Structure formats: C-alpha cells, structure tokens
Amino acid sequence: MPELAEVEYYRKQWDPGIGGEVGRVRLHPAARIFRDCDTKLLERALTGAVLEQSLAHGKQMLFGFSGGAWLGVHLGMTGKLFCEPRPYAPGKHDHLVLELPEHVLVFYDARLFGRVRFDQGPELPEWWQALPPDLLSDAFTQEALQQFLKRRARSPLKAVLLMQERFPGIGNWMADEILWRAALHPSTRAGQLSAREVGKLYATIREVCADAMQVIGTDWGEPPPSWLFTHRWEDGGTCPKTGQPLVRETIGGRTTCYSPARQKLKG
DNA sequence: CCCCATGTTCGACA
DNA sequence: GTGTCGAACATGGG
Numbered sequence: 622m623p624e625l626a627e628v629e630y631y632r633k634q635w636d637p638g639i640g641g642e643v644g645r646v647r648l649h650p651a652a653r654i655f656r657d658c659d660t661k662l663l664e665r666a667l668t669g670a671v672l673e674q675s676l677a678h679g680k681q682m683l684f685g686f687s688g689g690a691w692l693g694v695h696l697g698m699t700g701k702l703f704c705e706p707r708p709y710a711p712g713k714h715d716h717l718v719l720e721l722p723e724h725v726l727v728f729y730d731a732r733l734f735g736r737v738r739f740d741q742g743p744e745l746p747e748w749w750q751a752l753p754p755d756l757l758s759d760a761f762t763q764e765a766l767q768q769f770l771k772r773r774a775r776s777p778l779k780a781v782l783l784m785q786e787r788f789p790g791i792g793n794w795m796a797d798e799i800l801w802r803a804a805l806h807p808s809t810r811a812g813q814l815s816a817r818e819v820g821k822l823y824a825t826i827r828e829v830c831a832d833a834m835q836v837i838g839t840d841w842g843e844p845p846p847s848w849l850f851t852h853r854w855e856d857g858g859t860c861p862k863t864g865q866p867l868v869r870e871t872i873g874g875r876t877t878c879y880s881p882a883r884q885k886l887k888g
Numbered sequence: 889c890c891c892c893a894t895g896t897t898c899g900a901c902a
Numbered sequence: 903g904t905g906t907c908g909a910a911c912a913t914g915g916g
Contacts, residue, residue, distance in 0.1 A: 622894050653912075680895080698895050699913080714913090732913050734895055776906070785896085792894045874907070876893085 623696040625679060625756075625790030626833035630841050631702040632677040635684065638704060641721035642671045643686070652716040653733040654697075663739040666690045667719065672726075678752050679789025689743050697734030703727050753789050756830045763823040770819065774812025780873030781811045782826075790830070794850055797878050799829045801849040801860075806886040807872045807879050813887060853878040 623631060646667050650660040670686035677683075682702075684692040694702070709725040711718050717728040717737060728737070740746035754760035769787045773780075782788055782796040791799070800807050803825040805818065814822065836842045844850045849867075852858040858867040858878070865882035 624894055627894075695895085698893070732893090732895095732911085734911070736896090773905080780906085783895090794894050796894095875895095 622699060622701070623680060624792035624795050624833070625830060626836070626838035627841075628680050628682060628696065628790065629677045629834060629838035631696060632675050632682050634702045634704055635672070635675060635726045636704075638672050638719070638721050638724050638726045639674070640671065641724065642669060643667050643719050643721060645720040647711060647718040647720065649716050652730075654700075654716055654728070654730055654735045654737050656736070658737045658739050662741075663692070663737075666739070666741060667692070672719075672721070676749075678749070678755060679785060680792070681749070681752060681789075683745070683749055689741055691738075691740040691742075691746050691749075693736075693738035693740070693746065693749070694728060695736040697730060697732065697736065699732040700728065700730035700735035703729065753786055756788060756790060756826055757834070761827075763820060766823050766826070767819050770811040770814060774810060776811050777808045777873045778805055778811055778814075778822075779807035779875065779877050783873065783875065788826070791826075793875050793877075794853065795829055795833060797853060798849050799825050800884060801862075801879055802829065804883050806884040807877045808886055849878065849880075
C-alpha cells in the first residue's frame with residue numbers, strides 16, 4: 622500500500638508518542654521484518670528511551686530516540702503504523718509494539734515484506750544519509766533525470782520510475798499516474814524520450830508528488846476523480862481525460878493501468 | 889480453489 | 903561488468 626504520501630501519513634501516526642518514554646518493547650524476534658535487525662539490542666536500547674522526532678524520505682521512515690537510538694521502518698507492501706491508547710492487546714500481525722505512558726505505538730504488517738532497522742550514534746545513520754535526493758527538493762534536477770533515463774535506456778519507463786535509487790517514494794500507482802498525466806506510454810523505452818518529453822516527465826513527477834503529499838500525506842484524503850488513481854482498479858474504467866477505456870497489463874513486471882487513447886507507443 | 893495485491897531482492901541470462 | 907526479467911518472499915481478500 623504505502624508510497625511516498627502514504628508513508629508520510631503513517632509517519633505522523635506515531636506523533637502522539639513524541640516526548641513519551643518507552644516503558645516496554647514487545648516484538649516477535651523471528652518475524653521477517655527483523656531480518657536485518659539485532660532485536661536484543663533494539664529492545665535494550667529503546668527501553669527507557671524517549672521518542673524525540675520522526676522523519677520520512679521516500680518509502681523510508683526514521684524515528685529518533687534519546688541517547689542516539691534510531692529506529693528505521695520500511696512498510697513493504699502491507700505495513701502500517703498506528704497509535705492506540707493504553708491498554709492495548711497486540712494482534713497477530715502487530716510485530717513491534719512500543720508501550721509509552723499513555724499510548725502504544727504499533728507496527729503492523731500482515732505480509733512481512735516490511736523491514737525494521739536499528740542504529741545507534743549521535744548522527745543520522747549512514748544508510749539514511751545515503752538516500753537519494755527527495756523528488757520535491759532542488760537536488761532532484763532535470764539533468765539527473767535525463768542522466769538516469771540514458772543509463773536505463775532499454776528499460777520501459779514504468780520499470781524505471783519504480784527504481785528507488787533515483788525516484789524514492791514512487792510506487793505502482795504513482796508511476797501510472799505520472800505516465801498518464803505526461804501522456805507517455807508505460808512501455809516506452811527510457812532512452813527514446815525527446816528533450817521536450819524529458820522536461821514534461823520531470824515536471825509531472827514533481828506535480829504528482831506534490832499533489833499526493835497534499836491530498837494523501839496530510840490526512841489521507843480521497844483523490845479527486847480527475848486523477849487516474851480513482852479509476853485504475855475499476856472494471857471497465859474510463860480515462861477522465863479522453864473518455865476512452867483504460868486498460869491493465871503487466872509492464873515492467875507490475876500491473877499497469879493506462880489510457881491507450883492518450884498514451885501512444887512510438888515507432 | 890484460483891488469482892491478485894500501492895515492494896524489494898536475488899539469481900539466471902543476454 | 904552491465905542491464906533486464908521473473909521468481910520468491912508470506913498472507914489475506916475477492
């Protein structure tokens with residue numbers, strides 16, 4: 622479920638716990654989400670620590686605790702974060718539960734594709750510092766986009782947009798939304814774009830990120846019917862721009878929704 | 889029972 | 903070495 626804006630939404634779900642001291646950590650050490658994590662160390666270090674801040678970057682989140690303890694969270698396909706008043710009885714898929722004086726902070730993940738990391742130190746963890754530039758920042762330039770498309774020249778645009786090393790936060794629905802708004806066929810090879818099309822793609826990436834953050838990232842509002850988003854899973858869905866049928870097919874290994882009347886394949 | 893799923897990684901192969 | 907593609911991961915829902 623979670624892409625850029627959904628991740629930002631989930632990050633804020635733990636906000637009520639900021640300033641609270643962790644009384645107890647409950648976790649399932651064998652759960653796959655802890656595959657890269659020393660759970661003994663995490664438990665020891667977080668018990669008694671105070672949640673101070675949270676950050677989101679693409680699909681990654683980082684929670685900072687007193688004493689230089691950092692909890693990294695990736696939600697995978699089905700992960701979510703939520704906050705409940707105490708007392709709270711953890712459910713089957715609540716794999717990490719932090720008990721604070723007034724709240725419990727929960728990481729739920731049925732499918733276990735999510736991931737927890739734990740680091741200690743005064744600075745932000747190295748892996749966090751090494752994340753690629755945020756798509757809404759000045760550091761993500763049209764030049765960088767151009768270079769990346771060139772390097773992935775033979776891959777379909779759909780597959781390229783899903784590469785987190787350059788497009789942190791973009792997932793399946795955002796990639797489809799971007800290509801639809803930019804009127805580019807998802808199967809177009811990345812190296813085939815004209816300079817004009819690269820410019821259009823760049824502007825559209827930023828536009829969709831900004832729109833998603835505003836509508837979904839704030840309070841998980843319902844996207845308007847003018848977006849592809851609201852039609853992509855409807856059977857017999859119709860393109861809001863052309864009135865023509867939408868289609869779904871597998872492109873770049875993922876189910877892709879697009880509007881053939883609007884998004885034409887060149888040559 | 890069958891198919892599908894808003895994600896990432898790993899191994900096979902060109 | 904580089905780049906692409908499909909399978910695998912684990913579980914639930916339609």
